[in-house]
Every structure is written in C-alpha cells, then in structure tokens.
C-alpha cells in the first residue's frame with residue numbers, strides 16, 4: 140500500500156487525504172492548528188460568517204426603502220464574534236471526524252522534509268504537539284501548508300489596534316473608525332462588511348481604484364457603492380507605517396498624508412508557509428515570490444513530492460486548493476487525471492453587492508488574447524431587482540465572435556456567487572449564447588438578465 144504523508148490540513152490537504160484514503164492508500168496528515176486549516180479557522184469561513192451578519196444588517200437598512208422599518212437596529216459584536224468562532228470550530232471538528240472515519244491518521248503537530256530521499260522514499264520528520272519528534276518514510280509527500288498574512292516592517296499587527304484579519308474576532312467591540320490598508324479582495328470584503336455594520340471606514344488603496352485585479356467595470360461599480368454609503372477611499376496610496384498612538388492608530392502614507400482611526404486592519408496580501416519545511420534541503424524549487432512551483436498535476440520538481448493550495452500561489456481559492464490536492468492524489472496513485480483547468484474556476488468577492496467572475500476577462504478581450512464579443516446589462520432594468528430595491532450592478536457576458544460560444548462572464552449583484560453558475564456551466568459544457576438564451580428562466584428573476592444578455596449577443600451575430 141502506498142504511504143502518503145500530507146503536511147497541512149486546509150482544503151488542499153484534507154481533500155487530498157480523503158481521495159487518497161478512498162483509494163486505499165495509507166495516509167498520514169499532519170496539521171499544526173486544526174482540521175480545515177486557516178481556511179476554516181481564520182480566513183475564508185470566519186470572514187464569510189462575519190459577512191453573513193453584516194448582510195443581515197444591510198437587509199434591514201434596505202427594507203426601509205420597501206416600506207418596512209425596524210427600530211433600534213444594533214450589532215452585538217461579542218455575539219457576532221462568538222458565532223464566527225463557534226461555526227469555525229464546529230466545521231473544523233466535522234472535517235477532523237470525517238478524516239478519521241475515512242481511515243486517515245490525523246496528527247496535530249508540525250512536519251518537515253528532512254532532506255534525505257532514497258529513491259521514492261521521502262523522509263518526513265513529524266513533531267506532534269504532545270510528544271517527541273520522529274521520522275517516517277513516505278512514497279508520496281503533499282505540501283499543503285497554505286499562506287500567512289504578509290506583515291509590513293513598520294505596520295506590525297499587535298492584536299489590539301493594528302490588526303491582521305485573523306485577529307478581528309477577538310475585539311470586544313466593533314471598531315469606531317477603521318482604516319483598512321490594502322484594497323484587494325480581503326480588504327474590500329472587510330471594508331464592505333464593517334461599513335454595513337455601521338463602522339466609519341477608510342480604505343487605503345494602492346491603485347487608482349479598489350479591487351485592482353478584478354474586472355474594471357465591476358470594481359468601479361463596487362467602489363461607487365462604497366462611496367455612496369459613506370466609505371472614504373484613498374486612491375493611489377501606500378501605507379508606510381501604521382502604529383498605535385494614544386487610544387487610536389495613525390497610518391502614514393507615502394505621499395505624506397496621515398490618517399487617524401481607532402483601529403487599522405492590514406490586508407496587504409499573504410506569504411507562503413514554507414519556512415522550516417526543509418524545501419531547500421530536499422531540492423524543491425520555489426519561484427521568485429517564494430511559492431512552491433508545480434505543474435498542472437501538482438508535481439514539484441522532486442519526484443514524489445507534490446504541492447497544492449496557497450503554498451503554490453496558484454489562484455488562491457479554497458476551491459482551487461481542494462482540486463489541486465485531489466489532482467495530486469489521483470496522479471500519484473495512478474488514477475486517470477485531468478490537469479488543473481483554471482478557465483472554468485468561478486470566483487466571488489463577498490462585498491455588498493457581490494462580484495462574481497468566470498472565464499475570459501475584459502482584460503483578455505481588450506488585449507486581444509481572447510477574441511470575444513460582449514454585452515453588459517445593468518441590473519436597474521431587471522424587474523426582480525427593481526422589486527427588491529437593487530439598482531447597483533450588472534451582468535456581462537463574453538462569447539466567441541463567430542460561434543457564439545460562451546467564454547466568460549461577470550456578475551455584480553446581491554448573491555452574484557449563486558448567479559454565476561449558469562455561465563460556468565455554459566463554459567464548462569461549451570454552450571453557445573443561443574443555447575443559453577433558449578433556456579426558459581423564472582419570471583421575475585435576476586437570472587433573467589443572463590438569458591437577456593445571451594439574447595442580445597445572438598442578435599449581434601446577425602448584424
């Protein structure tokens with residue numbers, strides 16, 4: 140029976156372990172903090188649970204426009220934070236039980252490659268939290284150690300005033316005046332959620348607009364909603380220093396501006412967890428940013444050593460991490476395997492409204508990389524959106540110029556994460572705009588706008 144050692148128990152590691160166990164391998168998974176990894180315990184799951192509370196608050200505010208008002212709306216930060224932590228721990232417990240039930244040996248502790256590889260036998264040192272270090276042999280090793288918030292030299296989180304996104308749930312109260320540094324997905328999501336909770340938010344954006352890696356029209360739409368709701372956005376700004384001062388914080392920007400607040404939240408990206416993993420000794424290659432290099436079936440340059448998830452720096456999403464982990468095991472255990480396909484991976488930014496994307500992007504089309512036609516339909520024309528009081532947002536659809544094959548899409552809407560699926564399905568199954576347009580949608584529905592966009596692209600075909 141092949142012996143598999145998996146280092147890290149986030150989506151990459153635990154999904155890989157479940158696949159390997161199903162294929163009757165002898166699987167050991169070593170995880171330092173808890174099953175589910177940072178995804179479940181400190182990043183994705185806690186932030187989405189927190190956002191569920193902020194969305195509830197937004198719905199109450201929005202209800203006034205629909206003639207329904209609730210008096211004295213309050214947010215109990217302690218209850219919100221306790222719920223966030225409780226749900227994360229529950230999910231971690233569920234994952235741990237599932238792993239153990241499927242026959243995986245689950246060890247709480249740290250592990251590293253010890254450098255000596257004999258043929259395909261890799262040596263891994265395991266340091267359990269409750270015991271002495273020991274060494275095991277593995278036919279296959281999967282590195283799934285994830286990533287950690289990047290810390291700027293002069294803006295170190297202290298857990299009280301200057302915070303990383305992993306520390307916000309320990310606050311007893313919501314911040315009064317929050318400076319969010321970094322306007323990538325993490326920064327935008329937290330800025331949106333705190334704004335909805337009634338916090339005075341200033342967002343420091345290093346670029347001209349927020350969410351610089353997203354569809355520009357979508358990012359601009361989100362930014363204008365942020366501004367309308369009272370967020371202060373400081374564009375083209377880099378924070379050089381952020382520190383506690385008195386009973387607040389000061390952020391010093393590169394252009395000399397000084398921002399003050401009660402708290403600062405640092406969302407300036409992540410660095411891969413490779414320190415102390417024994418990569419150099421084992422000869423595993425990392426790229427210039429320190430991420431482990433892999434091919435599309437998750438192999439590193441060292442035979443028998445695979446890597447998956449955020450430690451590889453490939454589209455840092457839980458869904459992608461899980462698929463990379465599964466692919467690694469299918470490949471290592473001789474199953475038929477399709478290399479990782481990123482063009483059908485849908486991603487969602489959980490701001491209000493949400494921003495979901497899949498497939499070809501506007502940048503791909505504008506640069507000529509992907510020949511495509513597109514249509515953008517504002518949601519203000521959608522009957523369901525009107526009834527619900529939503530005016531912000533749009534759907535955008537890309538298709539091949541001649542064949543009309545659907546190649547990409549963008550949705551900015553409440554619950555865009557649910558609305559993107561038809562576009563993903565169309566791309567995955569090589570459907571044309573005509574096929575999408577001929578699908579009967581519910582009336583009235585937001586998805587009606589997707590079919591309408593497809594219909595408009597059909598018309599273009601014949602112009």
Ligand SMILES: Cc1cc2nc3c(=O)[nH]c(=O)nc-3n(C[C@H](O)[C@H](O)[C@H](O)COP(=O)(O)OP(=O)(O)OC[C@H]3O[C@@H](n4cnc5c(N)ncnc54)[C@H](O)[C@@H]3O)c2cc1C
Nearest residue numbers: 147149150151171176177178249250285448449455456457
């Ligand atoms: C704030 C935030 C929100 C996010 N929201 C979403 C979202 O909504 N949807 C989405 O798809 N993605 C989201 N992501 C991204 C998602 O969390 C990551 O892509 C995902 O966690 C990657 O999974 P992973 O298995 O690679 O690593 P992780 O989840 O980071 O797990 C790796 C684990 O390995 C452990 N480890 C590290 N070194 C060792 C060692 N030497 N020995 C033993 N254990 C070790 C770590 O303790 C960690 O628990 C979000 C990220 C952030 C920061």
Ligand SMILES: NC(=O)c1ccc[n+]([C@@H]2O[C@H](COP(=O)([O-])OP(=O)(O)OC[C@H]3O[C@@H](n4cnc5c(N)ncnc54)[C@H](O)[C@@H]3O)[C@@H](O)[C@H]2O)c1
Nearest residue numbers: 321322323324325326345377378407408455456487488489
């Ligand atoms: N909903 C989701 O699926 C979700 C949520 C959060 C994160 N993620 C994943 O995590 C990845 C990382 O996202 P992220 O937002 O944490 O990091 P990021 O690297 O994408 O964004 C960090 C931003 O901070 C800016 N920045 C860096 N230093 C700065 C400084 N000194 N002052 C001001 N700005 C500064 C950068 O220019 C960048 O725009 C994403 O690619 C995404 O895949 C996903």
